[in-house]
Amino acid sequence: MTVPAHAAPVAVPDLASALTAVRDRGLRLSSARRIVLEALFADAGPLTAEEIARGAGGRVPPCDLGSVYRNLETLEAAGVVRHVHVGHAAGLYLPAGSAMELVVCERCGARADIDPRVTADVRAAVGAATGFVPRFDHFPLAGLCPRCADDRDEAG
Amino acid sequence: MTVPAHAAPVAVPDLASALTAVRDRGLRLSSARRIVLEALFADAGPLTAEEIARGAGGRVPPCDLGSVYRNLETLEAAGVVRHVHVGHAAGLYLPAGSAMELVVCERCGARADIDPRVTADVRAAVGAATGFVPRFDHFPLAGLCPRCADDRDEAG
Numbered sequence: 001m002t003v004p005a006h007a008a009p010v011a012v013p014d015l016a017s018a019l020t021a022v023r024d025r026g027l028r029l030s031s032a033r034r035i036v037l038e039a040l041f042a043d044a045g046p047l048t049a050e051e052i053a054r055g056a057g058g059r060v061p062p063c064d065l066g067s068v069y070r071n072l073e074t075l076e077a078a079g080v081v082r083h084v085h086v087g088h089a090a091g092l093y094l095p096a097g098s099a100m101e102l103v104v105c106e107r108c109g110a111r112a113d114i115d116p117r118v119t120a121d122v123r124a125a126v127g128a129a130t131g132f133v134p135r136f137d138h139f140p141l142a143g144l145c146p147r148c149a150d151d152r153d154e155a156g
Numbered sequence: 157m158t159v160p161a162h163a164a165p166v167a168v169p170d171l172a173s174a175l176t177a178v179r180d181r182g183l184r185l186s187s188a189r190r191i192v193l194e195a196l197f198a199d200a201g202p203l204t205a206e207e208i209a210r211g212a213g214g215r216v217p218p219c220d221l222g223s224v225y226r227n228l229e230t231l232e233a234a235g236v237v238r239h240v241h242v243g244h245a246a247g248l249y250l251p252a253g254s255a256m257e258l259v260v261c262e263r264c265g266a267r268a269d270i271d272p273r274v275t276a277d278v279r280a281a282v283g284a285a286t287g288f289v290p291r292f293d294h295f296p297l298a299g300l301c302p303r304c305a306d307d308r309d310e311a312g
């Protein structure tokens with residue numbers, strides 16, 4: 001998951017274009033590889049490798065976790081898939097062309113999309129203050145989800 | 157580095173109070189442990205374990221990297237030291253009581269402080285949009301530093 005992509009990311013808006021992109025890059029379209037892509041394009045949001053191996057909530061057949069990891073790595077090197085880090089928890093995978101930006105819970109791994117207008121404002125404010133160009137598509141914004149924040153408050 | 161602190165963080169504003177806190181927690185104050193604390197309180201900003209082992213820019217004597225890691229772990233478990241993740245790069249260590257929030261370069265590991273007023277605004281905006289309580293003292297804001305952003309634009 002920590003290996004940078006070898007190929008430039010490909011904008012693949014749907015499963016059909018992802019399958020075409022894989023073939024165009026000379027990769028074999030094995031059934032395991034197809035299952036990984038079907039899971040990522042099944043509108044379930046970003047998924048961990050474990051979630052894909054368990055069948056992505058019934059959307060694809062369950063498959064071997066090691067095979068899922070190997071195929072994610074290959075698809076990422078080909079520029080079709082990208083990953084997002086989630087604190088200490090397992091990384092999330094999604095189509096490379098997705099502009100999705102997330103906030104993740106550093107305690108339980110829960111995640112939520114952020115309105116792009118909000119991240120644009122954050123980028124502008126942090127950029128003006130530091131000169132850095134923040135981006136949240138690889139190392140997302142982190143914090144506590146509402147449930148973990150409540151637990152912390154109750155624990156005092 | 158990924159092990160949560162076992163003790164609540166201690167506000168140790170200076171080296172003397174850090175040394176006292178270590179003794180108060182029943183830990184031996186070995187010379188290696190003292191060097192780690194001297195480096196972290198030497199006003200050099202957050203440091204990697206490697207930077208401490210190399211002598212923190214001449215501020216402390218060089219020492220064994222394995223020993224630095226073991227002492228950082230012990231001091232973190234005692235609540236005297238905390239760590240910050242820096243993308244794929246080595247983590248940074250700083251006094252546990254420090255409220256410092258950073259933006260880090262996910263490409264080269266460069267880092268900059270962020271004005272607390274800016275992070276307060278970011279927390280409010282992301283909180284209002286998602287219900288999460290963002291915090292940047294453990295998983296900092298990430299992006300590209302000015303130099304890496306320029307390189308990317310030139311390569312673009």
